[in-house]
Every structure is written in structure tokens, then in C-alpha cells.
Amino acid sequence: MIEIEGLTKTFGEGPTAFTALDDVSVTIQSNEFFTLLGPSGCGKTTLLRTIAGFLDPTRGKLTLDGEDLLSKPPHHRPVNTVFQSYALFPHMTVSENIAFGLQMLKRPKAEISATVSEMLELVQMTAMADRKTAQISGGQQQRVALARALAPRPKVLLLDEPLSALDFKLRKEMQLELKRLQHETGITFVFVTHDQEEALTMSDRIAVMNAGTIRQIGGPRDIYDHPAERFVADFIGDTNFLKAQMLSTEGAGSKVRLSSGAEIMAKPAQGEPPATNGASVTLAVRPEHADLCDPNGALLAGSLKNVVYFGTDTHYHVGLESGEMFILRRQNQPGHTQNWATGDRVGLDFAPGTAQILKD
Amino acid sequence: MRKGFDVRRQPGFTAIAMGCFILLYLPIILLVAYSFNAGESIAIWEGFSWRWYASAWENEQVKDATIRSLILAASSSAVATTAAVLAALATTRSKPWRGQTVVFAMVNQPLMVPEIVTAVSLLIVFAVVKSFTGYTGLGYLILAHSAFCIPFAYMPVRARLQGMDLSLEQAGSDLYGTPLQVFRHITLPQLWPGILAGAMLAFVISLDDVVITEFVKSAGQDTLPTYMLGQLRRVVTPEINAISTALLAISVIMVTAFFFINKTRK
Numbered sequence: 001m002i003e004i005e006g007l008t009k010t011f012g013e014g015p016t017a018f019t020a021l022d023d024v025s026v027t028i029q030s031n032e033f034f035t036l037l038g039p040s041g042c043g044k045t046t047l048l049r050t051i052a053g054f055l056d057p058t059r060g061k062l063t064l065d066g067e068d069l070l071s072k073p074p075h076h077r078p079v080n081t082v083f084q085s086y087a088l089f090p091h092m093t094v095s096e097n098i099a100f101g102l103q104m105l106k107r108p109k110a111e112i113s114a115t116v117s118e119m120l121e122l123v124q125m126t127a128m129a130d131r132k133t134a135q136i137s138g139g140q141q142q143r144v145a146l147a148r149a150l151a152p153r154p155k156v157l158l159l160d161e162p163l164s165a166l167d168f169k170l171r172k173e174m175q176l177e178l179k180r181l182q183h184e185t186g187i188t189f190v191f192v193t194h195d196q197e198e199a200l201t202m203s204d205r206i207a208v209m210n211a212g213t214i215r216q217i218g219g220p221r222d223i224y225d226h227p228a229e230r231f232v233a234d235f236i237g238d239t240n241f242l243k244a245q246m247l248s249t250e251g252a253g254s255k256v257r258l259s260s261g262a263e264i265m266a267k268p269a270q271g272e273p274p275a276t277n278g279a280s281v282t283l284a285v286r287p288e289h290a291d292l293c294d295p296n297g298a299l300l301a302g303s304l305k306n307v308v309y310f311g312t313d314t315h316y317h318v319g320l321e322s323g324e325m326f327i328l329r330r331q332n333q334p335g336h337t338q339n340w341a342t343g344d345r346v347g348l349d350f351a352p353g354t355a356q357i358l359k360d
Numbered sequence: 361m362r363k364g365f366d367v368r369r370q371p372g373f374t375a376i377a378m379g380c381f382i383l384l385y386l387p388i389i390l391l392v393a394y395s396f397n398a399g400e401s402i403a404i405w406e407g408f409s410w411r412w413y414a415s416a417w418e419n420e421q422v423k424d425a426t427i428r429s430l431i432l433a434a435s436s437s438a439v440a441t442t443a444a445v446l447a448a449l450a451t452t453r454s455k456p457w458r459g460q461t462v463v464f465a466m467v468n469q470p471l472m473v474p475e476i477v478t479a480v481s482l483l484i485v486f487a488v489v490k491s492f493t494g495y496t497g498l499g500y501l502i503l504a505h506s507a508f509c510i511p512f513a514y515m516p517v518r519a520r521l522q523g524m525d526l527s528l529e530q531a532g533s534d535l536y537g538t539p540l541q542v543f544r545h546i547t548l549p550q551l552w553p554g555i556l557a558g559a560m561l562a563f564v565i566s567l568d569d570v571v572i573t574e575f576v577k578s579a580g581q582d583t584l585p586t587y588m589l590g591q592l593r594r595v596v597t598p599e600i601n602a603i604s605t606a607l608l609a610i611s612v613i614m615v616t617a618f619f620f621i622n623k624t625r626k
Contacts (some may be wrong), residue, residue, distance in 0.1 A: 008572040027497040052530075052534060053533075053534075054530050054534075073533070074530070074534050075533045075535075075536045075537055075538055075539075075542075076532070076536075080534055080535075081530075081531070081534045082534065083527045083530070083531060085525065085527055087525065087527035087528050087530065089528060089531070089532075089546060090528075090550070091549040091550065100535050100537075100538055100545070101535035102530075104535055104536035104537045104538075104541060105536050148531075148535070149534075149535075152536065235514075298586065
């Protein structure tokens, strides 16, 4: 279990100082696939490098299974890193790379060679054992980097955007592979990415970061279905934002009035007392949760500005009467005939309880 | 189609370029050519012969000076390169510290101070040391050469260190290597081409030095260049050309090797 408390990292001094991590606190469970997700510059890599020991935080606490990590140099931390650039040693072969950590730990020779062949098999690189690292492909280098970091059996494996250099198909493959390896080895994975889809498909839990702070922590479904605030809703998937007025709180839901005057039930904001009645709130509605319908009696109405065909689905851009733009997504089913054309007046509908009220 | 400014199309460019090349290389070509002169003159061609090479080869003084030059160049390039590697590590692999720029400037000082000034100051210091210790061996020359060779060895090592992917060393420490182990197993194998290049440059620079050697050497400690300088004061025969050509060949080979090492192993 990694416990991080009030971790702060400031680069530089005076007016040019930059706070990369701002009072970050999080607990990562053992055997968890934990993802740090956020745009570049949000502090996710800084946090990862602090856990690895390449950076000293300005303030804060960091413990692994109750043991202080900050007082230890990187080579005394039972933590291994898969670098974004892989950082394979170019003057060594594939198996020498994998053996390096075990050699530094002064493990017996027999154990080292046994672990190396086990690791080679795990990442399916046995045939390449004696190649130099420059002689193998990017995907293979990625596997070797993974095997090298796993070989010493660390308590925690840190992965710094390890899939970003791979092409689309290989990336998909490696995502499943990583998930499998995490399951088989039972090692805690801390994974850094800016790719929200990658985070959603692989993680047990995700911490969404922005400007050096953690904005929300939760399972993939939690984060997608119940975004706490505008940044999270906007960063994970596509979202429509609608202005609405709070009417009343009824049990687990909140009744709000849309700009059209229609009243619907929405999910209340995460981790906050419900807004006072009459207050104006922001609603987040996912594009796939809404559908087009007859404008008469619809929740919202507007004119269809644009229809974009995407193969699996079609996106409809609707200019609402309130002036807001709403994008909705419909899956293209066989026999589905398109009933709407650009310029049509259309209605919008979404099921009760799909709209999410956001923290201000 | 109009192209941008191209210096090669300016009037007189070709003439100036040719003039520069002639000035640079014609004297050297003449020197090499006359080393094969059959006659005794360094200006009148009397046919081809290897006689001056043979004569230089048999000249005990030349042999003695050559051996001294090689020992001096080898030991001072070894000392200079070791110091240069340490200096390069300190200026590239440590957190920025106060006075780093000053140290950088000081390491490169021999490039900027006029050689004659260094020579005279060394002469004075070593004269004092000699009178106190009575030691008159090759040590003074090795020390002096090491000092002015340091910046030449430092430059390629530093360039190599700066070009190196820092994450390699981080990966080394991440995989439980102590700082010393990381240096030995990760940094050093990557650094060899830079070290070799630096050592070779230092070797050539030391081999070639006249001014500082002339001032620092004790009696009977002629190196090849100072021996040649001494000869020029007497009768000049193409033997000097032959020795020069041999020195030139060594320098060219080493500098070429330096470029190839730097290029291919990057």
C-alpha cells in the first residue's frame, strides 16, 4: 500500500516558481492497477518520478507498506520503472538488460538465469534473448522494458506512458497484455497516461489530475458516469454542458429545470451537499445518452447544424434555442435510415437520471 | 525561380576560397614533397629518394626525441583524460551549483591564456621547485602537458555526456545500481568513444607542442618538435622534412580516427 500525504513539489524560486504537485494525498492499495490520468503538465509524471526517487518533493510524506520512501535513494526502493523511452541499455543484449536488476541485487547466478528465462517467456521474447536492443522493434523493446522492470519482483511497478510510442493496433494488444501481467504477477501497477480511453479500459481506479492536484479518484465507471466537476467531465470522454436551475432535492436525485422550461431528474454533484433550490447549476450529458426526437414536447429543441458520419456511429450537432451547442451520438444500426437532415428543427431527449450535476 | 542568399554566388568567392586553400595546404605539400628530395637542399628538387627517411631513422638524437615525445604524449594524455572525465562528470551530472560556470571557464583556461604566458609562468614555478627538490626528470613536462591537454580531452567527453540519455542512468539506479555501479556498468560503456576521442586529441596536442616544452624541459630532454627547432638553427636538410612528414602522418591518422570514432559510435 502506497500512502501519499500532502505531497508538494515546486520547481524554481520566487516569481518564476512552478508548482508541479500541489498538496497531493492519495492511497494506492496493494495489487491495484492504479492510473494517474491528466493532460500534459498536470503533475502525473512528477508524482511518478517522486515515487521512483528521481525527484525530491518540497513537502509531504510518502510511505510504502508503512515504510518511509523519501529517505531512501532510488536504488534502495523496492519500486521499478518502465520508462516512456524504455531506456534499455544499448550496450547489452535483451537478456543482459533483464538480468541487470537481479545482478545489482547480488542474487545467485542460477536464480538470475531462471528468472530471466521466466521473464522472457512471460513477455514472449525468448527467441530474441541474445539480440542487442537496437535490433528489435518498438513493441519488442517495450516488452523487454517491462520484463526488465518486473524481473526483480518489485512491490510496485511504475509505468510512465509506456504505450505512447506504439501504433494503434499494438497499443490495444499491449493494453490487454499489461492487464494480464498485472493479474498474473500480483504487483501494484501505477500507470501514467494522458489517454482517457487507455485509463478506462485498464485501471482498477483512476486519479484524474489537473494543474498539480487530483481532481477525482474512482473506478472507471464512477469517473465516466459520475464526473465530479467540469474538468473531469470534459477530459474523460465527450460531454455536453447545459445550464439549468436547481428546483428541489428528492431522495437520491435532484429536480432541475432546463433552459427550455422542461423539468427533469438529475444526479446530484459528487461529494458535495446539494445546491440550494433556485441556484443555477451546470449539467453534464454524455452524447450517447441523448437521442433525437420530434421537437414538439421534447426536453430541448433546436436546429440540426451538422451531421458527421463516423462509421460505427453518427454525430449530430444541434444548435439549441438557448444558444448552446449540443452534440449527440447515435449508433449506426443495420436498416437504420437517417430521418434528419441539416437545417431540420429537431427535439432532444435523454432518459431521467442520465444528466449529472457538476461541482462549481 | 529566385533562391535566397547564397555565398557561393557572390563575386570573388571562388578566388578567395582557392587562395585560402592554397595558403593552407601548399606549404605542407611542398614540405612533404621535399622530404623525398635526393639532394641536400630543401628548395631545389634533385630527384626522388627515401634517403632522408633512412637518415632520420638512423639518427640517435631523433630516435631519443621520438621516444621521449611518445612517452610524454601517452602519459600526459592519460593524466589529462582522467582529469577531464572527472571534470566533465562534475559539470554535467551534478545539480547546478554555485561557481559551476567559473569552474567551466577554469577548465578551459589553457585555451584562452596565451601559451607563452603559461610557458613563462611554468618556467618560474618549476625553477623554484627544481632548486628545492633537485628533481629534474620528465615529471615537469608531463605535468605541464597534462595541464594544457585537459580542455582538449574535456570537450568530447563533456559533449558525449550531454548527449547521453539521462533516463539510462536513472534506469540503472532504479534497478538497484549504486551510483558507482551505475557509472561502471551504464555510463562508462556509453562514454568510451568520448574518452577515446579526448585521449587522442590530447595525445596529438602534446606531441605537437613546442613553446611550453621549450621553456619547461631540462637539459637533454628534447622532444621531437624541440629537436627540430634546434636543428633549424644549424644546417637545414630534408631530414627535417622527413621527420615533419612522419609527425604529420601520425596527427592525420589520429585526428581522422577521432572523427570516425565520434561519428560511427554515436
